[in-house]
Amino acid sequence: MKKIALIGSTGSIGTQTLDVVRQHPGQFEITGLAAGGNIGLFAEQVSRFRPKKASVATKELAERVRPQLPEDVQLYYGEQGLIEVAAGTEAETVVTAIVGSAGLPATIAAIEAGKHIALANKETLVTAGHLVTEAAGRKGVALLPVDSEHSAIFQCLNGERIEEVRQITLTASGGSFRDLTREELRNVTVKDALKHPNWSMGAKITIDSATMVNKGLEVIEAHWLFGLPYEQIGVLLHPESIIHSFVEYRDGSVIAQLGTPDMRVPIQYALSYPRRWPSEAKRLSLAEVGKLHFREMDYNRFPCLRLAFECGKIGGTATCVYNAANEVAVARFLSGNISFLQIETIIETVLSKHDVQEEPDLEGIRSADRWARNMAESL
Numbered sequence: 001m002k003k004i005a006l007i008g009s010t011g012s013i014g015t016q017t018l019d020v021v022r023q024h025p026g027q028f029e030i031t032g033l034a035a036g037g038n039i040g041l042f043a044e045q046v047s048r049f050r051p052k053k054a055s056v057a058t059k060e061l062a063e064r065v066r067p068q069l070p071e072d073v074q075l076y077y078g079e080q081g082l083i084e085v086a087a088g089t090e091a092e093t094v095v096t097a098i099v100g101s102a103g104l105p106a107t108i109a110a111i112e113a114g115k116h117i118a119l120a121n122k123e124t125l126v127t128a129g130h131l132v133t134e135a136a137g138r139k140g141v142a143l144l145p146v147d148s149e150h151s152a153i154f155q156c157l158n159g160e161r162i163e164e165v166r167q168i169t170l171t172a173s174g175g176s177f178r179d180l181t182r183e184e185l186r187n188v189t190v191k192d193a194l195k196h197p198n199w200s201m202g203a204k205i206t207i208d209s210a211t212m213v214n215k216g217l218e219v220i221e222a223h224w225l226f227g228l229p230y231e232q233i234g235v236l237l238h239p240e241s242i243i244h245s246f247v248e249y250r251d252g253s254v255i256a257q258l259g260t261p262d263m264r265v266p267i268q269y270a271l272s273y274p275r276r277w278p279s280e281a282k283r284l285s286l287a288e289v290g291k292l293h294f295r296e297m298d299y300n301r302f303p304c305l306r307l308a309f310e311c312g313k314i315g316g317t318a319t320c321v322y323n324a325a326n327e328v329a330v331a332r333f334l335s336g337n338i339s340f341l342q343i344e345t346i347i348e349t350v351l352s353k354h355d356v357q358e359e360p361d362l363e364g365i366r367s368a369d370r371w372a373r374n375m376a377e378s379l
């Protein structure tokens with residue numbers, strides 16, 4: 001039995017991870033579960049999977065959920081609680097399905113405790129890729145991608161040499177507004193933005209897909225996961241989300257990974273690697289799909305993607321600030337406080353006011369993250 005801990009268990013990736021666990025009885029033991037809210041669902045999950053340790057976001061939530069949990073479960077809360085669940089159990093792998101840079105301290109603690117990471121929480125790599133990859137290399141733990149594009153690239157690189165890669169290309173569905181002009185984006189609503197054409201995901205990443213910040217975060221994530229310079233990372237619009245990403249080699253061969261859009265496939269692969277297990281995912285029929293479409297990415301239409309490349313090339317605290325400003329801007333958009341296009345204005349303005357620090361340590365990252373959040377709130 002493989003022991004795993006899961007942080008962010010009540011979200012889109014979290015619940016699909018538990019689906020995978022359910023579909024493979026006898027393969028997994030859940031040693032720890034953590035969530036931010038939705039304590040009704042969380043209590044059910046804890047009662048069903050019986051982790052040794054559990055954690056919720058706040059003390060108040062912990063007091064409310066305690067009576068609903070089996071008595072022998074050790075309950076924690078807050079950042080320390082997340083760290084306890086991620087690093088303080090016998091798990092061999094930790095699935096990071098929490099959203100935002102809030103996942104960073106727990107991810108680093110898990111790596112320091114020698115756990116492999118099945119990584120969905122891309123914001124941690126964007127915020128502190130140099131620290132996370134350095135720690136993983138030093139501890140000899142694997143960073144196994146859960147993000148579908150990165151799982152695709154990871155699979156296309158199997159048995160190959162990274163120095164023989166000419167370019168990797170991440171495909172992008174284009175999100176909820178891919179066919180609108182910038183003029184038409186002025187008055188879009190939160191409800192419109194939350195309707196993603198191909199994937200059902202958490203609110204934040206759905207907005208990130210519409211602004212193309214998600215692809216920007218993924219470009220930076222790919223840079224750290226595969227150790228490639230930004231010049232060798234491309235993005236291509238592909239509305240059907242059937243080709244999840246591809247790798248071009250120096251001999252001209254292109255290897256792609258395809259499948260129906262179902263996150264349980266890359267989640268499961270991160271947990272079964274290097275093996276492949278049966279899955280209930282709908283099989284891909286290319287005859288049924290008929291046609292696939294591709295379009296060059298328009299960086300004027302999606303300026304947040306251009307900004308992500310720029311921040312990635314600058315390095316240091318630039319990507320941390322890009323991410324933190326976006327997290328605040330998206331929360332403000334979701335609460336009806338700003339318009340859709342103001343998300344990009346906020347990111348751009350915060351970045352323009354930032355003095356980049358090169359090679360920041362964890363404290364440097366945390367202070368840049370705090371600074372960017374305060375600045376993004378104040379605009």
Ligand code: NAD
Pocket residue numbers: 007008009010011012013014034035036037038056057082096097098099100102120121122123146147148199200201202203204205263
């Ligand atoms: P979500 O909003 O559906 O779920 C987030 C989870 O994190 C919830 O369980 C929430 O309670 C928990 N959480 C949030 N703040 C917390 C805190 N401070 N302490 C403890 N728990 C906290 O998000 P999601 O769509 O599942 O995305 C999770 C991560 O996976 C994100 O980084 C996202 O970019 C990435 N991702 C998601 C998808 C997808 O299909 N949903 C695909 C690829 C990558």
Ligand code: MG
Pocket residue numbers: 147148149218
């Ligand atoms: Mg993705």
